[in-house]
Amino acid sequence: MKFNSHLSKIEVYEAGKPIELIVREFGISPEQVIKMASNENPFGMSPKVAKKLAENSSKGYLYPDDSMFELKEGLAQRFQVDSSNIIIGAGSDQVLDFISRAKLTSSSKVLMNRVTFAMYEIYANLVGAKVLKTDSTHHDLEQFYQIYKNERPDTIFICTPNNPTGDAIERDELYRFLEKIDSETLVVVDGAYMEYAEKRNPNFKIEPSELIDKFPNSIYLGTFSKAFGLGGMRVGYGIAQRDIIQNLYKVRPPFNITTLSLLAGVEALKDMEHVWKSVEINFQEMEKFEKFADEVGFQYIESATNFITLLLPERYNSSNISNELLRMGIIIRDLKGYGLNGVRVTIGKPEENIRFFEIFRNVL
Amino acid sequence: MKFNSHLSKIEVYEAGKPIELIVREFGISPEQVIKMASNENPFGMSPKVAKKLAENSSKGYLYPDDSMFELKEGLAQRFQVDSSNIIIGAGSDQVLDFISRAKLTSSSKVLMNRVTFAMYEIYANLVGAKVLKTDSTHHDLEQFYQIYKNERPDTIFICTPNNPTGDAIERDELYRFLEKIDSETLVVVDGAYMEYAEKRNPNFKIEPSELIDKFPNSIYLGTFSKAFGLGGMRVGYGIAQRDIIQNLYKVRPPFNITTLSLLAGVEALKDMEHVWKSVEINFQEMEKFEKFADEVGFQYIESATNFITLLLPERYNSSNISNELLRMGIIIRDLKGYGLNGVRVTIGKPEENIRFFEIFRNVL
Numbered sequence: 001m002k003f004n005s006h007l008s009k010i011e012v013y014e015a016g017k018p019i020e021l022i023v024r025e026f027g028i029s030p031e032q033v034i035k036m037a038s039n040e041n042p043f044g045m046s047p048k049v050a051k052k053l054a055e056n057s058s059k060g061y062l063y064p065d066d067s068m069f070e071l072k073e074g075l076a077q078r079f080q081v082d083s084s085n086i087i088i089g090a091g092s093d094q095v096l097d098f099i100s101r102a103k104l105t106s107s108s109k110v111l112m113n114r115v116t117f118a119m120y121e122i123y124a125n126l127v128g129a130k131v132l133k134t135d136s137t138h139h140d141l142e143q144f145y146q147i148y149k150n151e152r153p154d155t156i157f158i159c160t161p162n163n164p165t166g167d168a169i170e171r172d173e174l175y176r177f178l179e180k181i182d183s184e185t186l187v188v189v190d191g192a193y194m195e196y197a198e199k200r201n202p203n204f205k206i207e208p209s210e211l212i213d214k215f216p217n218s219i220y221l222g223t224f225s226k227a228f229g230l231g232g233m234r235v236g237y238g239i240a241q242r243d244i245i246q247n248l249y250k251v252r253p254p255f256n257i258t259t260l261s262l263l264a265g266v267e268a269l270k271d272m273e274h275v276w277k278s279v280e281i282n283f284q285e286m287e288k289f290e291k292f293a294d295e296v297g298f299q300y301i302e303s304a305t306n307f308i309t310l311l312l313p314e315r316y317n318s319s320n321i322s323n324e325l326l327r328m329g330i331i332i333r334d335l336k337g338y339g340l341n342g343v344r345v346t347i348g349k350p351e352e353n354i355r356f357f358e359i360f361r362n363v364l
Numbered sequence: 365m366k367f368n369s370h371l372s373k374i375e376v377y378e379a380g381k382p383i384e385l386i387v388r389e390f391g392i393s394p395e396q397v398i399k400m401a402s403n404e405n406p407f408g409m410s411p412k413v414a415k416k417l418a419e420n421s422s423k424g425y426l427y428p429d430d431s432m433f434e435l436k437e438g439l440a441q442r443f444q445v446d447s448s449n450i451i452i453g454a455g456s457d458q459v460l461d462f463i464s465r466a467k468l469t470s471s472s473k474v475l476m477n478r479v480t481f482a483m484y485e486i487y488a489n490l491v492g493a494k495v496l497k498t499d500s501t502h503h504d505l506e507q508f509y510q511i512y513k514n515e516r517p518d519t520i521f522i523c524t525p526n527n528p529t530g531d532a533i534e535r536d537e538l539y540r541f542l543e544k545i546d547s548e549t550l551v552v553v554d555g556a557y558m559e560y561a562e563k564r565n566p567n568f569k570i571e572p573s574e575l576i577d578k579f580p581n582s583i584y585l586g587t588f589s590k591a592f593g594l595g596g597m598r599v600g601y602g603i604a605q606r607d608i609i610q611n612l613y614k615v616r617p618p619f620n621i622t623t624l625s626l627l628a629g630v631e632a633l634k635d636m637e638h639v640w641k642s643v644e645i646n647f648q649e650m651e652k653f654e655k656f657a658d659e660v661g662f663q664y665i666e667s668a669t670n671f672i673t674l675l676l677p678e679r680y681n682s683s684n685i686s687n688e689l690l691r692m693g694i695i696i697r698d699l700k701g702y703g704l705n706g707v708r709v710t711i712g713k714p715e716e717n718i719r720f721f722e723i724f725r726n727v728l
Contacts, residue, residue, distance in 0.1 A: 001548055001581060003466050003611040015618045018429035035426065044425040053421035053624075058414035060628060061593040063402050065382035090454065093617055101490065102367050119617075126465065126615060184365055217365060229425040232623025247367040251490060253457055253483075254379045258622050259596025260417075264424065 006106070006128040017331050028329040034355060036346040037331040039163070039193075039307050041229035043281070043349065045264065046274035049230070052267045053260055064259040071262055074269040075237055080209045084242050087249060088265075090256050092192055092221040092236030096123050098248040099219070099238075103155055103186055104129040111153040113139050115165055115338050117190065120157040129154070137301075137340070138167050141177040148181065156181065159190045160206065161197045164335055164344045166303030168197045168204040178215045186244070187218045192236075195227035197304035199279045204304055208239040216241045226306060227275045228268045233261040282306050285347045292357050296364060309335065311342040316364070318343050324363045330356060370470070370492040381695050392693040398719060400710040401695040403527070403557075403671050405593035407645070407713065409628065410638035413594070416631045417624055428623040435626055438633040439601055444573045448606050451613060452629075454620050456556055456585040456600030460487050462612040463583070463602075467519055467550055468493040475517040477503050479529055479702050481554065484521040493518070501704070502531050505541040512545065520545065523554045524570065525561045528699055528708045530667030532561045532568040542579045550608070551582045556600075559591035561668035563643045568668055572603040580605045590670060591639045592632045597625040646670045649711045656721050660728060673699065675706040680728070682707050688727045694720060 019033045044050070072083040089095035096119055104110065106128030112120045114133045121131050132151055134143045139162060148156065161168035174189070181187055191197075191206055198205035208220035219240035224230040235257055238248065257265075268274075289308045293300040299311040312318050318341050322334035333344040348356060383397045408414070436447040453459035460483055468474065470492030476484045478497045485495050496515055498507045503526060512520065525532035538553070545551055555561075555570055562569035572584035583604035588594040599621055602612065621629075632638075653672045657664040663675040676682050682705050686698035697708040712720060 001550060001608060001611075004469055007466060007611060007614045010614045012614060015427065015430040018427065018431070020429040020433065021431065024433070038427050040425050040427065044422055047422075050422035050424075053424065054418040057417035057421060057624075058408055058411075060414075060417065060596045060624075061404050061408040062399065063379065063382065063404065063589075063595045065384040066379040067382070067385065069384065069388070090617075091619065093619075097617060102371060105368055186365060225427075231427045232424045232619075234619060234622050244365060247365075247371060250371045250374045250376060253454075253461060255455065255457075255596075255598060258598050258625055260421075260424075260624055261622055 006125070010125050011122065017326070019331070022326065022329060022331060026327055026329070033329045033331065034348060034352045035331045036348055036352070036356065037333045038231065039226060039305070039346045040231040041227060041278050041306065042346065042352060043229065043278045045229035046268055046271040048271045048274075049264050049267045053264055056260065056263055060259050062259055063255050064257065064262045066254050068257070068262060071265045074266055078269060079207075079239060081212070081239055085212065085239050085245060087238045087245050087252065088257060089236045089238065090234040091225055092190065092223040092238070093119050094256060095221055095236055095238040095248070096120065096188070098251050099155065099186065099188060100124055100127050100129070101251040102247045108155070109151055109153040110155045110157065111144065111147055111151070112157040113159065113162065115162070115340065116157065116159045117163045137165060138162070139169055141169070141173060145177060145180055148185070153185065155186045155188060157188045157190065161193045161204070161304040163192065163305070164307070164333065164338060165301050165309050166305045166307060167301055168201070168304040170203045171206055172203070174206065175214065178218065181217065183217045185217060187215065188221060189218055190221045192221065192223045193226055193305040194222065195275055196279055196282060196306050199276070200283060200304040212240055219244055224265055224268055227279055229274070229278065230261070230264050230268060233258070233264045235261050235265045282347050285350060285353055288353055288357070289345070289347065296361065307344050307346045309340075309342050309344050311340065314341070317341070321363060325359065328359050328363070330359055370489070374489050375486065381690070383695070386690065386693060386695060390691055390693070397693045397695065398712060398716045399695045400712055400716070400720065401697045402595065403590060403669070403710045404595040405591060405642050405670065406710070406716060407593065407642045409593035410632055410635040412635045413628050413631045417628055420624065420627055424623050426623055427619050428621065428626045430618050432621070432626060435629045438630055442633060443603060445576070445603055449576065449603050449609060451602045451609050451616065452621060453600045453602065454598040455589055456554065456587040456602070457483050458620060459585055459600055459602040459612070460484060460552070462615050463519065463550065463552060464488055464491050464493070465615040466611045472519070473515055473517040474519045474521065475508065475511055475515070476521040477523065477526065479526070479704065480521065480523045481527045501529060502526070503533055505533070505537060509541060509544055512549070517549065519550045519552060521552045521554065525557045525568070525668040527556065527669070528671070528697065528702060529665050529673050530669045530671060531665055532565070532668040534567045535570055536567070538570065539578065542582065545581065547581045549581060551579065552585060553582055554585045556585065556587045557590055557669040558586065559639055560643055560646060560670050563640070564647060564668040576604055583608055588629055588632055591643055593638070593642065594625070594628050594632060597622070597628045599625050599629045646711050649714060649717055652717055652721070653709070653711065660725065671708050671710045673704075673706050673708050675704065678705070681705065685727060689723065692723050692727070694723055
């Protein structure tokens, strides 16, 4: 049977390997597996959220409140915007999908960093848009601007902090860039790791209300998957001016997050202490990774997130090392597919990190 | 800002109203609200599923096993197909979305019944495909065939039992129709309510393995949202020949169902007793609705599902009646938007149905 011709170009996103797979493939018991590949919060969700979910698990038979009234109210309060400035997605991924479907066609162009979140390109390919990329690992906004000027893309993706590299852009630098972009070009500012970045350096903090006020052609993306510890619940959001949100709503399928995910999001916003505590420990542990890298003579990218990218000396191959670790029950992310001889490692709990350092040393 | 021009044609799907809205708008306490609008299983999910979810709620911080190994194995066993014949969606809705994105473009045509599940048209509109419809309330397969012959649509949607009317097609009749359809036309057989239909009349039962074996151009859709009582967990599936499934996989976003939804689906398949018990009570209660309709002099459509469509005499307006019931805390589905002066009512628990009959009588 014939399917759409542009599908042939589509790469299927390779998700971080789940614990279940390692258990199945290598016969390692689940307790022995450490997952440092998908940047989940290793401290998990707030215990208050877990309790709320446990108490309400049987409510999962009812469709959710599709207006997502309470969750949008909670986010509106947190970010000092109006509910009508918010759209909820099954992860911020899904908001990317809405953007591609609402704004892009096969004659559109999109611009993104050479090394950045893979889904920007995947969703653009799904609608057949042309993908333009800078040629640097870090966001070089001067280069972004040059390409913008010559090519006039319909949408620009800025990931700050950037995944999978971990570096962030200072707010003032981003604003100077945005001032030069015309009002018809949608600029996506993906702040999936912003809770980490703003604690690392207040100058990294992008406040969505200020962003969309100054630049009505921008949309801010956030998620509950990282610092909030709800990766598996699939809840993210976009914040933008109302005309943008209304257009994205047209391509949103009904009931796009689950009843329990909705509950989890609402409850998670009530326990910011859990978030900030996780972020604090994250950066304490990050220092140990930096020290470890220095000790074994690896370079690393200074990270404003809950992961660190280690760049390997030429004598090592990131794919081989990742595979060897996998056999020892440690799942990390090989960056070969991103054109880097490096690995991305989620900062784990203190005890997990100790084990990681030990096993990594043995593998070298 | 400019968005894609075909968005202007898109109608936003109006979901059944959630209990929360009635509580907010009319100040009725949640316990007083009876939701009979969205065809959830009123007996909810299996208690075993609820227990599993409660015990594992804190696992929602981890992304799900994106291969969905265990769930696909469970479905493969239930339906006697191979795992590679299965794709999982966030509800069978999402599989419809995959189909539209993989098979349709703005130069495609799709064919469906005049009155049928609204999402077929919405997803077709999202990719700009032309929508062709029969002109009858029930699936008239002769008419389907005539339009097929003249227009050669790329995809045909058959909903059996049909939503929102409740009637089903006999297997032999469907097969006779499918024999006349060429192998390049994808035929979607949506069996969202099949667990109900097969108990109502064994001749309604479509066995996915037989269907895709006889007709390799077909895809069967099923869901956990109805008889399995997992509406709010968003889990559905498509079963088709491997080449179709592989193409749909290309447009599937990663982690498209939640970690808890995956658990719920796996667990639900282990408690078929809960499903069949719910179905049995459903049809016992259905008889009371039929009797009630006879008593008040309404026509109804004989239903093979967990809802019944009541057709109102001209002196009543289905929108007014639905609104009056809403104010009394009873949520049903007005079918005015489908071109019918009727209402669709989900069969509730015995005690809910008694209250429904009483309040409905008062409203007439």
